[in-house]
Amino acid sequence: MANINLSIEETRSLTVDLDFRQDINMLRGIAILSVVFYHFAPGLLPGGFAGVDIFFVISGFLMTKIIGTGLERRSFNLFKFYAARCKRIIPALLVLCATISIIMFFWLPTNEYQKLGNYVGYTALFISNLKLKKDSGDYFATDSHENWFLHTWSLSVEWQFYLILPIIMMALYPLRKKVDPGICLLLLAVCSFFISMFSPSVNSAIRFYLMPSRAWEMLCGGLVWYATKHYTLPKFLRSVTAIIGYGTILLSIWLINAEHAWPSAVTLFPVVGTMLVVYSNHSSIVRQIDQNFRWIGLSSYSIYLWHWPIAVYLVYAGQQHNSLWIMSAIALSFVAGWLSWILIEKPAQNALSKQSPKAFWLTILFGIGAVWLFSYLVKNDIVVSQPDPLVNRIAAEANNKNYAPDRKTHFSQYGSGKLVAIIVGDSHAEATATALAAAAQDRGSVIGFTFSGCPTLANAERVEYDGCGKFNRGLEKRLQEYPADVPVIIVNRLTHYAENKLVKFSEKTDNEVAFMQQYTNSIIEMACSLNRQHPVYLVKQIPDMDTNVPRTLSHNLMTRGDAHDISVSQTSYQEHIRVMIQAQEQAAKQCGVKLLDPSPYMCSEGRCMGSKNLMPWYFDDNHLSETGNKNLVPMFKSIFNR
Numbered sequence: 001m002a003n004i005n006l007s008i009e010e011t012r013s014l015t016v017d018l019d020f021r022q023d024i025n026m027l028r029g030i031a032i033l034s035v036v037f038y039h040f041a042p043g044l045l046p047g048g049f050a051g052v053d054i055f056f057v058i059s060g061f062l063m064t065k066i067i068g069t070g071l072e073r074r075s076f077n078l079f080k081f082y083a084a085r086c087k088r089i090i091p092a093l094l095v096l097c098a099t100i101s102i103i104m105f106f107w108l109p110t111n112e113y114q115k116l117g118n119y120v121g122y123t124a125l126f127i128s129n130l131k132l133k134k135d136s137g138d139y140f141a142t143d144s145h146e147n148w149f150l151h152t153w154s155l156s157v158e159w160q161f162y163l164i165l166p167i168i169m170m171a172l173y174p175l176r177k178k179v180d181p182g183i184c185l186l187l188l189a190v191c192s193f194f195i196s197m198f199s200p201s202v203n204s205a206i207r208f209y210l211m212p213s214r215a216w217e218m219l220c221g222g223l224v225w226y227a228t229k230h231y232t233l234p235k236f237l238r239s240v241t242a243i244i245g246y247g248t249i250l251l252s253i254w255l256i257n258a259e260h261a262w263p264s265a266v267t268l269f270p271v272v273g274t275m276l277v278v279y280s281n282h283s284s285i286v287r288q289i290d291q292n293f294r295w296i297g298l299s300s301y302s303i304y305l306w307h308w309p310i311a312v313y314l315v316y317a318g319q320q321h322n323s324l325w326i327m328s329a330i331a332l333s334f335v336a337g338w339l340s341w342i343l344i345e346k347p348a349q350n351a352l353s354k355q356s357p358k359a360f361w362l363t364i365l366f367g368i369g370a371v372w373l374f375s376y377l378v379k380n381d382i383v384v385s386q387p388d389p390l391v392n393r394i395a396a397e398a399n400n401k402n403y404a405p406d407r408k409t410h411f412s413q414y415g416s417g418k419l420v421a422i423i424v425g426d427s428h429a430e431a432t433a434t435a436l437a438a439a440a441q442d443r444g445s446v447i448g449f450t451f452s453g454c455p456t457l458a459n460a461e462r463v464e465y466d467g468c469g470k471f472n473r474g475l476e477k478r479l480q481e482y483p484a485d486v487p488v489i490i491v492n493r494l495t496h497y498a499e500n501k502l503v504k505f506s507e508k509t510d511n512e513v514a515f516m517q518q519y520t521n522s523i524i525e526m527a528c529s530l531n532r533q534h535p536v537y538l539v540k541q542i543p544d545m546d547t548n549v550p551r552t553l554s555h556n557l558m559t560r561g562d563a564h565d566i567s568v569s570q571t572s573y574q575e576h577i578r579v580m581i582q583a584q585e586q587a588a589k590q591c592g593v594k595l596l597d598p599s600p601y602m603c604s605e606g607r608c609m610g611s612k613n614l615m616p617w618y619f620d621d622n623h624l625s626e627t628g629n630k631n632l633v634p635m636f637k638s639i640f641n642r
Contacts, residue, residue: 022283022290023242024058025297027249027274029290031055032300034253036333039311040326047256049139050270052154053217053263054249055300057274059158060165060221064185067166068225071173078166083357085162086364089155089301091348092340094367096305097123100148101374105385109395109554113385117378119149124371126159128152133209140258145315146551151308153209160211161218182226189219197264203464207263214263217271224279238282245276295338302345303337310336317559318552388557390614395554397616400625402434410451410471418444421639422488422534424475427452427623428542429491435629436489439636449478455492458525460503472526479533487639488534489596490527493622494541494580520583527584528591536593537639538584542624543573543599543608549618550625553611566610570603596638601631 031051038048066084070076097120104113122128132153136144144150168188172181196202196213207213233241252270260266283290290297310329311320319325352360377383404412412430414437421440423433429450437446454468456475462468479488497503498519505522509515530536549566556563574581587593602608602617610618617628624632 021281022286022294023277023281024062025294026286026290027054027058027277028297028300029293030246030249031058032296032303032337035304036307036330038253039307040314040320040330040333042258045253046258047253047270049258049262050249050252050256050267053267053270054274055154056158056214056217057221057224057271057278059161060218061224061278062221063162063165063218064169064222064225067169068181071169076166076170078170079357081166082162083360085159086360087349087352088345089159090364090367091352092302092305092344093152093155094124094371095340095344096309097371100309104148107387107558108385109387109392110385111395111399113387114378114381116148117375117383119147119152119375121372121375121379123149123152123156124368124375126156129154129156129160129209129211133205136205138205139208143548146312148309148312150312151304157209157211157214158218161215164211165218165222182223182230185219185222185226189216189223192216192219204261207261217263217267220271220275221278224275227279228281233280238280239285241276241280242282242285245273245278245280248273248276295341296334299337299341299345302340303334306336306340307333316555318555391554391557394550394557394563394614394616397550397625397627398548398619400627401619401623402430402626404433405430405448405450405452407452410449412448412450413445414447415441415445419447419482419486420444421446421636422479422482422486423448423450423491424488424530425450425456425491426454426493428493429489431619431623431625432491432539432542432629432632434626435624435632436636438630439633440640443640447482449475455494455497455503456490456526457503457519457522458529460505460519460522462497463502463504465502476529476533479530482534484533486534487537488530489537489539489636489639490530491539492541493544494523494583495544495577496622498580516579520579520586523580523583524587524590527587527593531591531593537596538587538593539596540581540584540598541577542622543568543570543602543610544576545610545618545621547610548621549610550616551620553614553616563614565612565614566616567607568610570599570606570608573599573603573608596635598632598635601635 031054034045034048034051034054036048037045038051042048067076067081070081101117101120104116108116119128119131122131128149129152132139132144132147132150136147136150138144139150139153168184169181172179172184175181192212192214193216196207196216202213249270252273256266256269296303307330310333314320314322314325314329317325352363355363374383402412404414406412412433414433420443421436423429423436423446427450429448430452433446433448433450440446451468451471453465454462454471456472458472460469460472498516501515503519503522505518507518509518527536527538545566545568547566552566553563584593584595588595599608610616610621615627616625617631619625
């Protein structure tokens with residue numbers, strides 16, 4: 001890496017921007033270094049994800065400058081503006097999509113390849129942020145780090161901003177004598193910021209992934225350009241402003257961490273720091289650094305594109321904490337990005353610039369269309385990956401689950417004939433409902449009232465989860481419609497909601513002990529309330545595994561060539577759910593509900609199994625798959641044998 005240094009004279013010929021700004025290129029370098037090191041070694045730069053926010057401000061400044069200058073010179077052309085963005089962004093992105101799709105065809109399991117193919121289409125259309133908002137929700141979640149195209153959310157946000165900004169500025173330009181366009185952009189930035197931060201309809205996923213919630217960061221960059229038109233800093237202040245800006249950025253990526261809500265008011269620090277550096281327009285303090293490492297800033301886009309798939313592979317291989325692997329992956333990311341810039345970005349821009357407008361747009365649309373068509377074929381199982389059969393069988397267990405419940409009515413039905421049982425609870429009730437139905441199949445049918453993410457508690461509400469409290473309050477009335485001798489089986493992952501404070505009660509508590517007392521009382525009250533109408537059975541919590549079972553087994557086989565069954569200690573499992581068991585036993589003493597224990601069917605020789613003979617019993621790390629829940633059929637049969 002040390003030998004890949006370009007002098008100012010050499011790199012000057014590689015850029016067509018006559019107003020090349022070393023400080024902005026330096027900011028790009030800081031941003032990409034922050035992002036890369038965060039994704040590979042978050043302990044070193046816990047706030048490195050703020051590098052994307054630095055990119056947003058830079059993009060806002062440059063795009064506003066291009067559009068504003070063009071309008072002032074009466075030379076701005078909307079289609080030429082879009083064409084320039086296409087030349088810069090699309091070729092390397094399409095090559096990334098094609099390369100990953102081809103490499104993964106013989107390696108990824110079919111279900112994972114289908115997901116990859118799905119995201120390829122969204123990525124090519126620059127709407128992957130919409131898909132990610134819907135699917136993953138939390139960018140920082142562990143599961144998100146196995147999405148090969150997670151990083152493209154920021155490209156989608158920027159592209160959507162590029163589509164709208166010139167139209168806004170073109171509409172404002174004729175009114176410039178009456179309405180200052182800079183003031184209008186300031187008002188838009190303020191509105192975007194406050195709606196993103198304080199609107200009750202904006203949740204964390206919307207705030208992170210969607211362009212309207214991120215627009216204020218790019219608009220802040222645009223405001224810097226308008227500010228430079230009205231006031232230029234004196235020379236003696238420029239270096240001070242730049243130093244304050246760089247200091248603010250460095251402190252941000254060093255002190256901020258993923259536990260902060262993002263974006264939030266804290267995001268102002270890297271944003272304002274970037275604004276100060278750009279506004280100062282002071283390059284002398286970075287000239288020497290830029291002379292030796294200019295290639296990092298120039299190739300930052302390609303580095304960003306290629307570093308993430310490398311980071312995902314580390315997670316697949318389970319080497320994301322291995323220092324040697326991490327250092328090698330970081331080096332590979334910068335080499336791949338530099339090569340992409342030299343071999344893909346620059347040649348593609350030059351080739352596309354030589355085409356006529358008609359040929360150019362046909363080329364761009366053909367490339368996007370080809371990638372979208374591939375995505376369509378993969379999503380519809382017309383193109384199917386060809387991985388190792390054993391890997392495919394194990395990975396397929398991730399989709400082997402109960403899909404019967406209606407997400408709107410929370411109702412599901414299994415079998416036919418006389419109703420013999422009702423299952424109630426959260427997603428764990430959904431996962432085990434078919435086992436209950438299998439136990440009851442010779443006697444009649446089973447129905448379910450299940451609400452994923454909603455524990456069966458009295459007088460409780462889920463935090464940031466609409467409808468859960470209302471669902472539980474209506475359970476008693478819904479159950480009155482069925483014969484009183486039909487048993488009700490309640491299944492929940494109770495410790496999860498308690499440990500993570502995912503429920504709240506009308507009476508606020510100040511300490512852990514009081515909250516836990518409220519929580520256990522709520523379990524007892526709900527169970528006893530329903531027991532007045534129907535015989536109630538409380539199922540002790542299904543054992544949680546330490547890792548996603550089908551994913552870990554399949555990935556171990558894919559990257560290491562071998563795998564071992566997954567399990568947890570039965571002692572640790574019992575200790576983990578001890579408080580919840582005590583609450584359920586108290587309900588049994590208080591009102592006569594009965595308890596069902598899955599551990600004799602899931603555990604043996606001191607271990608609770610997540611798989612057997614490499615066949616997963618779970619479709620993730622805590623929900624039983626359709627294979628695993630068959631183990632509970634004898635437990636549920638005991639209800640009907642009494």
